[in-house]
Amino acid sequence: MNHLNNVKKCTVTKFLLISKRKKQMNPDFQYFNSEEAAKILNVNVSSIKRWTDEGELECVKTVGGHRKFLIQHLAKFLERHQTKISKANIFPVENETDLEISLHILRGDYQFLINYVYEQARLCARIQVQRVLNGLYLGQTPLYTIYDKLVTPVLYQVGDRWEKGELTIIEEHLTTQTIRDCLIRLQGVLQLPTQKIGKALCLMMSTELHDIALKMVDHILEIRGFQTYYSGQLTPSIKIEKVFETFRPDRIYISSTSVPDLNIAQAEFDKICYISAAHKAKVFIGGRGFNMIEHQHPAVAKRIFTFEDAYLT
Numbered sequence: 001m002n003h004l005n006n007v008k009k010c011t012v013t014k015f016l017l018i019s020k021r022k023k024q025m026n027p028d029f030q031y032f033n034s035e036e037a038a039k040i041l042n043v044n045v046s047s048i049k050r051w052t053d054e055g056e057l058e059c060v061k062t063v064g065g066h067r068k069f070l071i072q073h074l075a076k077f078l079e080r081h082q083t084k085i086s087k088a089n090i091f092p093v094e095n096e097t098d099l100e101i102s103l104h105i106l107r108g109d110y111q112f113l114i115n116y117v118y119e120q121a122r123l124c125a126r127i128q129v130q131r132v133l134n135g136l137y138l139g140q141t142p143l144y145t146i147y148d149k150l151v152t153p154v155l156y157q158v159g160d161r162w163e164k165g166e167l168t169i170i171e172e173h174l175t176t177q178t179i180r181d182c183l184i185r186l187q188g189v190l191q192l193p194t195q196k197i198g199k200a201l202c203l204m205m206s207t208e209l210h211d212i213a214l215k216m217v218d219h220i221l222e223i224r225g226f227q228t229y230y231s232g233q234l235t236p237s238i239k240i241e242k243v244f245e246t247f248r249p250d251r252i253y254i255s256s257t258s259v260p261d262l263n264i265a266q267a268e269f270d271k272i273c274y275i276s277a278a279h280k281a282k283v284f285i286g287g288r289g290f291n292m293i294e295h296q297h298p299a300v301a302k303r304i305f306t307f308e309d310a311y312l313t
């Protein structure tokens with residue numbers, strides 16, 4: 001947040017400097033075009049044009065006559081005209097900080113968003129984390145991009161900071177649990193197709209606690225139109241045949257990260273593959289645990305490394 005405040009102060013100061021002179025584009029500043037401004041204020045582009053023509057909303061004009069907006073223009077407008085805009089923005093805009101974040105969401109500035117979401121998750125600030133996830137999704141960012149470019153790097157950052165001793169174990173738990181909770185809430189916002197294209201069983205093995213990656217795979221499969229079944233942490237494969245008979249999945253997604261006992265993990269994986277083959281279900285695997293588990297089996301269709309891949313395969 002310090003960084004954010006610095007950026008804000010710096011931009012405001014610079015803006016004041018130019019507004020005393022003539023209002024013209026300064027290459028050092030970040031400008032929105034009319035479409036971006038409309039998206040942030042959650043109004044039509046025609047409203048943006050009308051308000052600028054009426055002098056209600058400040059802007060600068062390019063040589064070609066295009067309207068460009070600084071965050072401060074929008075913030076000033078918001079202050080004066082709260083009633084003119086709906087609260088349901090892609091990232092609810094209530095103050096300049098929110099506007100700044102909206103800009104990064106719109107621009108897909110993941111480096112900024114990774115640091116911001118990491119910081120907010122560390123503080124267990126669910127609302128802030130949620131707003132970014134929802135903002136990106138409602139702003140038409142593909143779900144797999146949000147997971148590959150934002151959530152995964154944030155989780156890696158949690159791991160790196162913990163390894164460096166910058167996060168205690170309880171802080172690591174609190175941070176990741178905040179992210180996990182926000183992902184579960186995001187699930188409620190996802191637009192799901194009504195027509196189902198298949199059934200997918202998302203499975204974890206009996207010693208596995210790392211369930212966030214598979215939860216995200218589950219979401220990706222749901223938006224693709226799969227009916228999904230998600231087993232969750234520490235799932236023993238005892239009588240797993242019954243699950244195949246009940247749900248008749250055509251795809252099995254297995255996630256493995258931690259392999260405390262390779263013999264146990266290998267035996268479980270082989271069993272799942274054997275039953276999958278018997279039920280003509282394709283197996284898709286992911287996670288670093290498969291660097292250890294032998295996975296050359298006829299039932300295994302593919303090892304998947306990214307959420308984009310999970311969306312496309």
Ligand code: B12
Binds near residue numbers: 217254
């Ligand atoms: C959060 C976390 C935890 C949480 C898990 C909470 C939860 N509900 O998931 C808790 C605190 C419980 C935990 C516990 C442990 N953890 Co941990 N944990 C992490 C952390 C920080 C993030 C994991 C994560 O979600 N990553 C994000 C996912 C999206 O990334 P990914 O796993 O690389 O997956 C990618 C692909 O492989 C693919 N993918 C993954 N799975 C699947 C599945 C399918 C089907 C598909 C299609 C794709 C796919 O998608 C991702 C996109 O690239 C990592 C650090 C890190 N670098 O990942 C350590 C890490 C995974 N943990 C580690 C360890 C050692 C442990 C513990 C053994 C610690 C301990 N001594 O107790 C225990 C193990 C518990 C167990 N039995 O499982 C190590 C693993 C080392 C290894 N195997 O190489 C890591 C790497 C930390 C480290 N640097 O040492 N952990």
